[in-house]
Amino acid sequence: MTLAFPPQTSQPQSLPPGLQPQGWLRYLSFSLDHKVIGLQYMVAGFFFYLVGGALAGVIRVELLSPISDFVPRETYNEMLTLHGTVMIFLWIVPVVNGAFGNYLIPFYVGARDMAFPRLNAVAFWMIPPAGFLLIASYFIAGAAQSGWTAYPPLSLTTPAAGQVVWILSVLLLGGSSIFGGINFIATILKLRRPGLKMMQLPMYCWAMLGTSFLVVLATPVLAGTLVLLSFDIIAHTGFFNPALGGNAVVYQHLFWFYSHPAVYIMVLPAFGLVSEILPVHARKPLFGYTTMVYSILGIVFLGLIVWAHHMFTSGTPPWMRLFFTIATAFIAVPTGIKFFNWLATLWGGKIALNSAMLFSCAFIVHFVFGGITGVALAQVPFDIHVHDTYFVVGHFHYIVYGGTVFVVFGSIYHWFPKFTGRMLNEHLGRLHFALTFIGFNLCFAPQHWLGLNGMPRRVAEYDPQFTMLNQVSSVGALLMAISTLPFLINVAWSAWAGPVAGDNPWRALTPEWLTSSPPPVENWIGPAPLVTHPYGYGVAEDQIDLKSATGQQLWSRGR
Amino acid sequence: MTSGSVAAGSVESPTSLSAEEAQEGHRDVRMFGLATFLVADGMTFAGFFAAYLTFRAVNPLPLGAIYELELVLPTINTALLVVSSFTFHRAASELRQDRPAAFRGWLLLTAALGVAFLTGQMVEYFSLPFGLTDNLYASTFYALTGFHGLHVSLGALMILIVWWQARRPGHFTPDHHFGVEAAELYWHFVDVIWLILFGILYIL
Numbered sequence: 001m002t003l004a005f006p007p008q009t010s011q012p013q014s015l016p017p018g019l020q021p022q023g024w025l026r027y028l029s030f031s032l033d034h035k036v037i038g039l040q041y042m043v044a045g046f047f048f049y050l051v052g053g054a055l056a057g058v059i060r061v062e063l064l065s066p067i068s069d070f071v072p073r074e075t076y077n078e079m080l081t082l083h084g085t086v087m088i089f090l091w092i093v094p095v096v097n098g099a100f101g102n103y104l105i106p107f108y109v110g111a112r113d114m115a116f117p118r119l120n121a122v123a124f125w126m127i128p129p130a131g132f133l134l135i136a137s138y139f140i141a142g143a144a145q146s147g148w149t150a151y152p153p154l155s156l157t158t159p160a161a162g163q164v165v166w167i168l169s170v171l172l173l174g175g176s177s178i179f180g181g182i183n184f185i186a187t188i189l190k191l192r193r194p195g196l197k198m199m200q201l202p203m204y205c206w207a208m209l210g211t212s213f214l215v216v217l218a219t220p221v222l223a224g225t226l227v228l229l230s231f232d233i234i235a236h237t238g239f240f241n242p243a244l245g246g247n248a249v250v251y252q253h254l255f256w257f258y259s260h261p262a263v264y265i266m267v268l269p270a271f272g273l274v275s276e277i278l279p280v281h282a283r284k285p286l287f288g289y290t291t292m293v294y295s296i297l298g299i300v301f302l303g304l305i306v307w308a309h310h311m312f313t314s315g316t317p318p319w320m321r322l323f324f325t326i327a328t329a330f331i332a333v334p335t336g337i338k339f340f341n342w343l344a345t346l347w348g349g350k351i352a353l354n355s356a357m358l359f360s361c362a363f364i365v366h367f368v369f370g371g372i373t374g375v376a377l378a379q380v381p382f383d384i385h386v387h388d389t390y391f392v393v394g395h396f397h398y399i400v401y402g403g404t405v406f407v408v409f410g411s412i413y414h415w416f417p418k419f420t421g422r423m424l425n426e427h428l429g430r431l432h433f434a435l436t437f438i439g440f441n442l443c444f445a446p447q448h449w450l451g452l453n454g455m456p457r458r459v460a461e462y463d464p465q466f467t468m469l470n471q472v473s474s475v476g477a478l479l480m481a482i483s484t485l486p487f488l489i490n491v492a493w494s495a496w497a498g499p500v501a502g503d504n505p506w507r508a509l510t511p512e513w514l515t516s517s518p519p520p521v522e523n524w525i526g527p528a529p530l531v532t533h534p535y536g537y538g539v540a541e542d543q544i545d546l547k548s549a550t551g552q553q554l555w556s557r558g559r
Numbered sequence: 560m561t562s563g564s565v566a567a568g569s570v571e572s573p574t575s576l577s578a579e580e581a582q583e584g585h586r587d588v589r590m591f592g593l594a595t596f597l598v599a600d601g602m603t604f605a606g607f608f609a610a611y612l613t614f615r616a617v618n619p620l621p622l623g624a625i626y627e628l629e630l631v632l633p634t635i636n637t638a639l640l641v642v643s644s645f646t647f648h649r650a651a652s653e654l655r656q657d658r659p660a661a662f663r664g665w666l667l668l669t670a671a672l673g674v675a676f677l678t679g680q681m682v683e684y685f686s687l688p689f690g691l692t693d694n695l696y697a698s699t700f701y702a703l704t705g706f707h708g709l710h711v712s713l714g715a716l717m718i719l720i721v722w723w724q725a726r727r728p729g730h731f732t733p734d735h736h737f738g739v740e741a742a743e744l745y746w747h748f749v750d751v752i753w754l755i756l757f758g759i760l761y762i763l
Contacts, residue, residue: 115588182595190588220599221606228610228702237691237698239610245621245695250613254606 030125032117033521037124038103039419042412044124045095048086048131053481055083060443060477063470068460076460077145078138078162084148085166088262089173090131092404096269097215098124098180100411101208103419105184107512107519108202110193110528115186123179130172137165147458149255152232152240152248160233167226167233174219174226177265181215184208193528199293202510202534203286206293207272210300214261214268217304222258225251249314256307264303266400267367268296270407271338274360277407277414278342279535280508281357282349286535288341295334302331312380313387321380328378335371339364350538355429359410362437366402370395373448388458391451397444409436409487416494417501421517424498428490432483439479446473510534593741597748600710604752607706608759611699615763624694628761629683636679637757640711643672644750647718647743657733659725666722669746673715680708700760707756710749717742 026036027043058079062070071079102120106113114120137143141161146154155163188201188209229251231237238244240251279286286292308316308324316324342364351357373395377383386392409432416424446469451457455466462470504513511531515524620626650665689697721742724730731739 116592119592178596178599182592182599185595186588186592190586190591216595216599217602220601220603224603224606224706225610227706228607231698231702235691237702238695239698239702244692245618245624247614247618247695250610253613254610257606 030121032113032121034102034106034114034117034120035519035523037120038099038101040124041094041098041102041127042100044127044131045091045099048090049095050484051135052083052086052091053484055079055086056477057481059083060474062460063462064474066462066464066467066470071460073460074142074145077147077158077458078143080458081144081147081166082134082138085134085144085170086131088148088266088400089170090127090134092266092400092408093173093177093262094127095408096266096273096404097177097184097208097211098127100204100269100273100415101180101184103415104204104512105187105208106191107515107523108205108510108534109188109191110196110511110530111187111191112522112528114183115191116183119179120183123176123183126172126176126179130169130176133165133172134169137162137169141165149259150226150229151255152229152246152251153242155229156232156241163233164230167230171223171226174223177215178219178223181212181219184212185216188212193530195530196532199290200532200534202272203275203289203292204269204272206296207268207275210296211265211268213300214265214303218258218261218265221254225254225258249311252311252314253308256310257304260307260310261303263399264299266404268299270363270404271296273407273411274342274363275345276510277356277360277410278345279537280414280506280510281352281354281360282346283352283538284345284347284349285537286341287344287347288337289535291337292341295337298334299331302327302334306331306378309378309383312383325378325380329375332371332375339368339371354413354426355424355433356410356414358430358433358437359406359413362433363403363406363410366398366406366440370398370403373398386451388456389451390447390455390457393457394444394447394451397447402440402444406436406440409433412491414506415512416491417505418512418517418519420495420498421501422494422498423501423505424494425490428486432486432490435479435483435486439476439481439483441476443473443476443480446470446476509536587737589737590740590744593744597745601748601752604706604755607699607703608755611703611759614695614699618695620696621694624696625689626694626696626700627688628700629686630761632679632683633757633761636676636683637753639672639676639679640750640753643669643676644747646672647746651736651739651743654731654736654739655733659728659731662731663722663725666718666725670715670718670722673711673718673746677708677711677715680704680711703756703760707749707752710752714742714746714749717745 026033027040029036031037031040058071059076062068062076062079064070068076102114134143142159144150144155144162144166145158146163150163150166188205192198192201228237228239232239232241232246236244238246240246240248242248275286275292278284306324306328308320309328312321312324346361373391377386377392377395413424413429416422450466450469450473453466455462501517503516505517506513509531511529511534512519514529514531646665646669650662650669653661653665684701691698691701721731721738724738
């Protein structure tokens with residue numbers, strides 16, 4: 001492997017004095033450094049992950065028995081609403097977009113920072129107030145009870161104060177998300193280092209570009225809809241209130257116009273991250289770069305026109321059912337392409353089965369399973385049978401937990417050396433993986449069976465025949481809760497006393513590794529490297545004729 | 560690119576950069592950022608328009624409900640807003656030809672047209688025979704025009720701020736005047752949104 005590092009000056013670059021706080025204090029400041037902001041997103045997001053996990057714990061304890069005996073029913077509704085909102089808007093979206101996006105994208109485009117550093121800091125600092133507002137609503141006026149979807153008329157009949165605070169909080173988080181999306185689009189399209197072409201960017205850039213398109217196009221619609229909903233609650237207008245001549249289904253359309261793309265906002269960046277991790281630890285080029293790019297763009301386009309598959313039981317007319325079923329089934333094509341590309345990347349590679357790789361491989365397995373149940377759910381006859389049952393809950397968690405959260409953990413194992421300059425402990429990492437993997441599957445796999453047999457979601461009481469599997473599911477949730485302990489111990493201990501990682505412990509080729517760990521404020525000392533082949537692993541340059549190489553050759557040569 | 564990605568990881572030496580390319584100060588992408596934001600803002604309106612059109616299609620006005628719009632005042636308002644787009648454009652071109660006094664004059668006229676529009680809107684609100692919560696159509700009318708009016712108010716405020724900043728000679732130069740360009744783009748955006756809104760609320 002030929003790796004020419006940019007010439008390094010021996011003198012570390014002096015920092016602009018007095019501009020920014022130094023040391024750990026800068027993580028509590030209005031820092032403009034994209035790396036600091038990225039880690040702020042990460043830590044804040046993980047805090048909310050623990051909050052959301054505790055809320056899930058309440059739900060799983062309640063469901064240990066078929067009767068409502070652990071918390072009052074209203075509290076149960078508040079718990080499930082807060083769990084969904086916290087996990088989606090305060091953990092997954094900020095971490096998989098904000099944390100890794102802010103940290104990595106400027107490196108990948110060869111820039112010193114994001115396009116709008118101040119807007120970037122504003123976007124982050126909107127998140128903690130929004131989060132605490134949401135959590136505080138439980139203690140002050142009682143939290144919202146209508147689920148993370150806030151469907152009217154339910155959201156109009158549950159106590160108003162909690163619902164209004166919920167809307168306010170989600171509006172803040174949506175604004176933060178839009179600011180972030182604008183920043184990513186401008187950075188990727190306009191701030192690329194001279195000489196770096198779009199088709200040479202690491203895959204995570206493409207994933208973030210596609211995600212940011214979705215954020216910019218879809219999030220404002222949710223914001224407008226929630227403003228109208230708040231009018232319905234506060235001013236007693238009747239936009240979505242059938243009792244006042246309004247139309248509740250319009251709310252569903254507008255809501256899902258955002259919230260279906262939101263699934264891709266949560267999972268596309270994970271696609272990108274996993275496309276960075278697999279080639280490094282399999283020592284193989286990413287298979288099918290071009291098809292990966294076009295399938296991301298295909299998912300972005302299709303993701304915007306499939307929202308009504310969430311509404312097959314909302315009196316949807318037949319032509320709409322037909323269109324949205326077909327459009328949804330089409331999404332299996334680009335996602336299938338990505339799946340086979342990942343497999344082909346692994347095929348014949350020199351795979352290092354470390355924690356990052358284990359989490360990434362588990363992601364592939366879970367994502368395929370969640371994808372298959374997703375295609376099944378897109379079929380109207382099946383969907384009508386399992387709509388609003390635990391089958392949907394199982395499907396959804398296979399995508400966002402088994403998919404995205406697994407990738408988040410894998411990415412932390414992969415990039416922790418870059419963040420801190422120290423390695424994570426591999427034994428604790430594997431223990432973390434084993435507990436999470438077993439706990440996750442134990443928790444969510446039985447829910448498909450529960451749903452198929454008719455257990456509705458969002459209920460505190462259920463038919464006693466489902467007791468056994470609910471208890472299995474709760475044991476799985478307990479394992480998942482326990483699994484955060486080795487992770488937290490690992491991170492805390494390794495950040496302080498882990499073995500020193502060096503600049504490039506994985507011998508990776510993407511540009512964030514071509515600098516010190518942790519990187520200097522301006523990312524590189526001296527000019528930014530021009531990385532034109534970020535996935536050139538495993539094949540010596542002189543071994544292959546680039547002009548006439550085929551996929552077949554790539555596979556065999558890569559061994 | 561599939562074949563290209565086979566090449567062993569090559570980090571090309573950055574020495575081939577020209578002096579200009581190697582310059583570290585990054586490009587001014589503020590207008591691009593604003594345009595992206597306006598796409599997002601436009602999507603908010605698109606959501607509202609879609610909701611209104613769906614209401615029109617599936618929710619008939621209940622018997623006895625009052626929802627009538629006059630056309631005269633809104634048409635005058637439309638003309639005011641369209642003219643204000645041209646006056647803003649004129650102001651910016653005066654600035655580019657380095658005539659600061661004319662620039663400020665046209666800018667003030669633009670702001671005045673914006674305020675006149677808002678006044679017209681107020682007059683219309685007070686003379687309409689229905690209120691915010693009377694029926695679905697009334698609610699939608701006030702939400703849509705109100706949200707647009709909020710945009711006009713912000714735009715007029717921006718123009719006045721730009722006008723105030725332009726008092727100081729040299730604050731905006733014929734070559735560097737991001738504040739003016741940004742306010743102008745925003746103002747044109749608000750204008751275009753009004754034309755769509757006028758079309759579907761009043762004409763349709």
